[in-house]
Amino acid sequence: MIAAERRNTIKNQLLKNNSVKVSDLVNQFNVSEETIRRDLNQLEKEGFLEKNYGGAILVNKQTHNPIVLPLQDRHQQFFKEKELIGKKAAELIEEDQTIILDAGTTTWHVTTELAEKGNLTIITNAMNIAEKCTKNEIADIYLLGGKLRRNSLSTVGPQAEAELKKYNANYVFLGTSGISFRQGFTSSDLYEAEMKKAMVSAGHKRVVLADHSKLQKAGLTSFCTFEDIDIFITSDLADKQILDNIAKAGVEVIVVSTDEESWNESE
Incomplete structure (x- = not known):
């Protein structure tokens, strides 16, 4: 073992x-x-x-032992904020790159901006993300195999983790259940945390996406520290002092605006 x-x-x-x-x-x-x-x-x-x-x-x-809401309910929480965060994350991606998309309601929004980017290789453990990526008709899409978690439509386990060792992605985009200075970035599920760890190891640039509600929360277990992450993307609804502290830890912090003009542009 x-x-x-x-x-x-x-x-x-x-x-x-x-x-x-x-x-x-x-x-x-x-x-x-x-x-x-x-x-x-x-x-x-x-x-x-x-x-x-x-x-x-x-x-x-x-x-x-936090209450984990069904996927559809989580998808609706802070929907516009997550949409703006996902759009900003997609701006990092260029043609001919390989990206890994973690399962999650915020990472799902990255896919809405990928249809026009050419020759992407997209790797994910999320069935709903893989389906959304099919709108890019020239992208190569790889769905990681493993045990299916029904509440997140994601695959986990040693099989999926082993597959990730084959890849060297330009970007890895990760969701998180919580962020704290003691534990770093956390997950509410042990097996999803192991998947996230494997994804961190498979990427050149590691990007965490999170709405403002995830700050100063701790999930079940840590999947990486601030030192493991290159970029953190959130919104201006997040506590500025906390974001300053994350930046001091060596993470590039990108903050998207949620003012009325930005929200209208995303519709």
């Missing part, structure tokens, strides 16, 4: 039991105590657990 799979199993046990013991994990995975302690150290850095004598406890279980 690879480290990522072992840590996901540890996370699931913490969510179920609130605590784990090092000795039990050593026996369960048949690895050394040092290996388990490295796992716990990493999960503590992600803000998922707090180590104690002989093991670890889950950090604030309630915050790690």
Whole structure:
């Protein structure tokens, strides 16, 4: 079992039991105590657990069980803001490039601006994004295989993660459930977080897209730090002080205007 799979199993046990013991994990995975302690150290850095004598406890279980709305409901939340963010992200893309689009209601909006861009190679784990990209009749579209998550119409799992290792994309566009200075960029699902990590590794430029409601929120687990991301795109509804702090961490912050003129232009 690879480290990522072992840590996901540890996370699931913490969510179920609130605590784990090092000795039990050593026996369960048949690895050394040092290996388990490295796992716990990493999960503590992600803000998922707090180590104690002989093991670890889950950090604030309630915050790690957010209500995830159905895809259609999430799609309608902050629709215009997400539309403007997606349009701005698409401006980064040039002809003949390879891009990876993460599943998400904000990344979906990137596709509306791709129809006229020539010779793109588009890779995604989202069925609805792949379908939308078919409007670009000359783009090569690759839908990653894996286990289907019905609530997001996305594929996850080792098969999809392994496929991503074949690619070296010009841009990776990622969604996020939350952004915090302690955990970085987070996801509300363990398996989607592993997909996002694989996407980060497959891209030359990594871009996170998020509406203003995602700031100062922490999802279930971290998928990357500020150091892993090149560009963050949000709107002027986001807290300026938070955006300044993200910029100080070395991330290029792009802020789209949501004034009436900009909103009308997007319609």
